[in-house]
Amino acid sequence: MLELRPNCERCDRDLPPESPDARICxxxxxxxxxxxxxxxxxxxxNCGGNFDRRPVRPADALLRDPASTVRVHAEA
Known part of the structure; x- marks a missing residue:
């Protein structure tokens, strides 16, 4: 199951679970x-791979399987 990480690793922008702007490798x-x-x-x-739009987990599924709250951010 996807972690649904809460932020962009580069600019630290918030990316909530419903964000259409989140991309993952x-x-x-x-x-x-x-x-x-x-x-x-x-x-x-990090890995040299490509990106795809991160799927949106439905709200009822987030209750059972919440998104991660652990922020990953590379220091510039």
């Missing part, structure tokens, strides 16, 4: 659309 590295389409050029800086 195959290892679930999480970035915002702005960073992926801009500075990252569509390539994950």
């Amino acid at each position: 195959t290892y679930e590295c999480t970035f915002c659309a702005g960073c992926v389409e801009g500075p990252l050029g569509g390539v994950c800086p």
Whole structure:
């Protein structure tokens, strides 16, 4: 199950579970659309993979399986 990490690893922008701007790679590295389409050029800086839009977990499913609250942020 996806962790649904709460922020962009590059700019630390909040990415709540329902955000349509969250992008993930195959290892679930999480970035915002702005960073992926801009500075990252569509390539994950951690693994070299590509990104896809992170699925949105329905609200009732979030009650059973909540999103992660652990923030990951790379220091610039």
